[in-house]
Amino acid sequence: MRVRDLGVEDARAYRALSTGAFGGREPATGPRPFNPAETAIGIDSASLPGGVAGVIAAGARIRHDRITVGGGVAACGGVAGLAVHPAHRGNGLFGPLLTAVIARCQAEGMAFSMLYPSNPAIYRRFGYQEVARENEVQVPLGDLQRLRPVPGRRLVPVTEETMPRLRSLYRELTAGDNGMLLREGPLFPDGLPGDGWSAVLLEDAEGHDHGYMSWTRAAEYEAVEGLEVHEILGRTRQDRVALLQSLGSWSTVTAHARVRLRTEDPVLDVLPSGRLQAAPGILGIVMMRVIDTAAALEARPAPAGLDGAIRLVVEDSTVPGGTCRAAGTWIVRAHDGAISAQCVAEYDGQEARAGHAAASRPDQGGSSDGAVGEVRLDIHAASLLLAGGRCMADARRLGLLAEGDPTTARFLDALLAGPRPSVLDAF
Structure with missing residues (x-):
């Protein structure tokens, strides 16, 4: 067909x-x-x-x-x-x-594909792997009144004029995350989102932006009653305290707020947790699939000080051969803050043209390609790990193919470190 x-x-x-x-x-x-x-x-x-x-x-x-x-x-x-x-x-x-x-x-x-399935199993058959879940908590707003105001900070309403500041701050404060959409046009048009969306910016006395909070106020007759808080992002712990203190001011009109969080959200560190509850309802699943392994690796910077090379093998039997560039063998290098992933066939061709042997040299503790060891992943382990924030042990715990000696595994774990993926947008 x-x-x-x-x-x-x-x-x-x-x-x-x-x-x-x-x-x-x-x-x-x-x-x-x-x-x-x-x-x-x-x-x-x-x-x-x-x-x-x-x-x-x-x-x-x-x-x-x-x-x-x-x-x-x-x-x-x-x-x-x-x-x-x-x-x-x-x-x-x-x-x-x-x-x-x-x-x-x-x-x-x-480099990747992403989706939000209602039936994860049928997508898993095609190489998609769960990498994150929606994370929402129900916050008693009265508890936030115990937070003290933060000196040197003030709130600014978000309007058409100030919305570009919020978008810029979002990109800056999520740049080190894994999985967050950049929210670029035309998928995300300029201007205010509408549909009851509101927000405030947090700035200092000089007018420098330090964070923001966005929300939608649901009417009493709607299915979700109360306050839906979409995001709370702040540069520092005290900035997040200031935003939560502002959120507590809503306690005069509603008892609770449903707050959406990233997977490892620092907001949790400042939320009074005595009566914190998971928000009711079914939370969505985020699945991702590697489409191009080399592009996924080379898109991220190498951690400072990490230097070396491994041979990475990714196996994918979920789609016909040639459907995507996820499967193959690469020499993956980290050097001077950058990652390179070179197809082994291309590397061997270069070696042959240069007159070098491509065979392993055990007596030198490595091989002619400079790799110190090999990691072998199936497509599900590759999708889990290359999305960032997970380790080889996590993949094995899930029953995925993730083979490699301890030294090589530690190298890959260090290469792909970072917070676990978070996705705050649905489509």
Whole structure:
């Protein structure tokens, strides 16, 4: 079956498929066009037995996002709106469509792919691995009144004029994280988000920005009552205290706030924890897949002082050979704060042209490629580890293939260190 690009003329049929699967209604003015930073692909119903013209049997959108990777930035294909029409479910469309998504992510130069599944198992069969979960806590606002005001800080309302300051601060304060979207246009338009979203900036007496807090105030009749706090980001512990002290002022109108956090959020260190509870409801799962191993590695800087090389082997039997650049063997080097990942076939070719032997030299404690050892990963371990913040022992604990001698494993762990991935955006 043929998977093709969807154009403007397919927008109505695709939106009908998407809203039918995930809910919602199209505006009376007609279906929204595809975002210019998205690639939409699909399978025509008319090409299938019993199909009809003008209907998309299966489709998906691939967002052209960029995400943080331990101080660097990598291209990431966010998979959104993947659906199969009820008339064509059970006819084997999901596999070819998702395989085409992975192939298209490679063609678009993506290092990773990311999605938020309702059924993780079916995506895992295609190499996606859970790397993070949504993290929300319910905070009794009365408890925050015990926090003392922080001298030298004041709050500034976020408006159209001050919104660029917030966006700049977000990128600065999340640059060292793993998995955070950069929130660039046109996927994230300039201006205020709308839909009840509000925020305040935290600045000092000289007007320098130190943090911000954003929220939505839900009405009493809505499904989620109270205050939805989307983000609390501050430069220092005291900045986060100042923002939480401001949050406590809401206790006069509502008892609790639902606060969204990063995976290892420093806000937890200053939240009064005596009556802190996990927010009710089902928390979403974030899955990622390596698309291009070399690009994923080279996107991040090497930790200061780390110098050396290993041979990295990634095995991937989840998609047809050649579908993506995740599988292969690379010489991975860290030197002068940078990471390089060179395909072994290319390296061996260079060695041969230079007249050097490519065989191992055990008597010298290494090999002609300079690697001190080898790490072997399956695609799930590679996706878990290259997303950052996890170690070889974590992968083995999950039953994933992650083989390597202790010295080589420590090198890879150091190379990919950092906080565990966090994703505060859904699509």
